[in-house]
Amino acid sequence: MTAAPPDPITAAPAGTPPLLAVESVDVTLGRGWRANRVLSGVDLDVWPGEIVGLVGETGSGKTTLARTVVGLVNPKRGRILLEGLPISALRRGARRAERRRGHVQLVFQDPLRSLDPDLTVAGIVAEGLRIRGQTDRDEIRRRVTSALEQPGLDATVLGRTPGQISGGQRQRVSIARALAVEPRLLICDEPVSALDASTRNYVLRLLDQLRTSLGLAIVVISHDLSSLAGIADRVVVLYRGRIVEDGPVDRVFTTPRHPYTALLMASAPSVRHDRPFSPRQLRRTDSDPAPPAGPGACVFAARCPFAAAVCAVQPPLTAVGERWSVACRRHEEWAALAQSATRQEGPTHAR
């Protein structure tokens, strides 16, 4: 276990292999006429000690990507490597054995529904250890206590059930449950969206401390950018099953290169009023020319006010900076168009 370097940009030197590599993964759910392509050509690398934010709206495939990484869904194409081992190719017994090792842990969205209401906290945290084959009771007790200490829970919660503790504590129990089996990669699906601002910050701070103290790689999935506030090193923006932008958080959020990222940023409520764009400048209006349609067109074209003829073909992710890539054919032009006079005015304007 290594401590994470403080600077996120240099967190992963070019030479080291990623902990998790998702290589051009396609996922289709359902069969026959119901078949629905949920992910298309998703590439994602996560290095140890890194926190990656995966953002996107409802139905963009965030949760499916998480389920694919832990092996609950099989990719139709592409592969998933964990520490160089292609885990997506494992089948049956080998897949189950890999899952039981617990190197990848998922923290689910709603702790009240994902934790067994009949088990005590001690039972929940110990379950993973038992599944992993740990039978020594004293050893289990010791590991459970240490797993609970990491997210700052004390022994008083051990005997309680999920219904008897607060929302913030419950989310910390989910994290403790995941940590008990010493994972290398933690995937948190909307870890804080049900929490109040102060509790949210507490849990986020905890994730930040864990990656430093345990050298964990963490993927935080969210539809709400505030869940990444202050902790993420890198952000990956997913739109309708495709990655549209992937880059260092401070650069992506100050100068987004994809119009969808810019729209997300402009829409996120903030207690300050200092945004480069207003949401209105980034939404389609009826006067915008009709976007190119068709199966091959850019996924965002139908909502993009800057869509032009070149957008009739889905753009690949192209590098625009150090570890920063974007899938937009007009990534150099749209910002100037958004600032142009015609988009400035609107019937009403949100403060």
Place this chain on the structure above:
Amino acid sequence: MAIDSRDQWPDLAGAARHDVVADDLLYLDDLHVSVHHGVATAVRGVSLRVRPGEIVGLVGESGSGKTLTCRATLGVLPPGCAVESGSVSFGGVDVTWLARRGWERLHGSQMGAVFQDPASYLNPVIAVGPQLTEVVRVKLRLGRSAAHRRALELFEAVGLRQPERVFHQIPAELSGGMLQRVTIAIAISCDPQLLVADEPTTALDVTIQAEVLELLQRLRDERGLAVLFVSHDLAVITKLCDPIAVFYAGEIVESGPAEEIMQRPRHPYTQALLRVASVGDFRRRELAVIAGQPPQVGEDITGCRFAARCPVAVPECAAGPVLSVPVGERHEARCVLAARAMVAS
């Protein structure tokens, strides 16, 4: 007897008339709401006014009493909860003890409501159009075709692009943002004066949330609709609302114009909330938290309820009840130190 013509006041037999300022649309006066069949008091002395055309924001942590305040305003407190003391006045008339028939005449025609989860509010097996026409046919006594026309107008007004198509779709065929627009259309279908919106955007994506907030603002501008808006997110509240009230453990700890509170928060809890709120640049930073837990509902505390978590608490805070004092124009704070600062200046 006509069930309701909207200009006519509801039957107010038995309802006492209070002396309230005429221009207040809604006035809550020292409202106390008990929960668990009177065992504990969850809303402790909330006073609040909403003027016509105003968007008033209530913000606070979960369990701070903002939703109960809303439900008391609407006369739909959950079972086991009751108004202990204080009053709710709507349009200058005390409606606290209004009978169910009286409320039925207010709901829809005078007050509309929108809740967090639009899907659970709508009937899943009926197309959304008929769910709206039902309201206007009963409340406004419109005929079939007039109701249909009105539904299409309303769908258009809330920004649904193909109203004719949406009319015939069932809730499962519509996205969350569209459903919330439908529930807003239903809530404003009889031109109410007040819309009570309880966390209406919490379940929506940020881009859709921004659109719904703009819609509420537009409805206020175009129709003079007053909105009582509840959210746990201070950033959303300050974006939308003008006067805001900060709830903590069943009390309003600070109230005043949004801009003023953002610039000069006087209560330590508001100051703490601002520190933990979404700043919006999402850059790496040390995240602030408010130490400690809010008190349990019904916990008996003498003095300030925030004192145990307050970084600047003084012995005086726990000595006796803390009153809300004016600290600026229309700006009040329930804090010993703010009061002391006002006396000193």
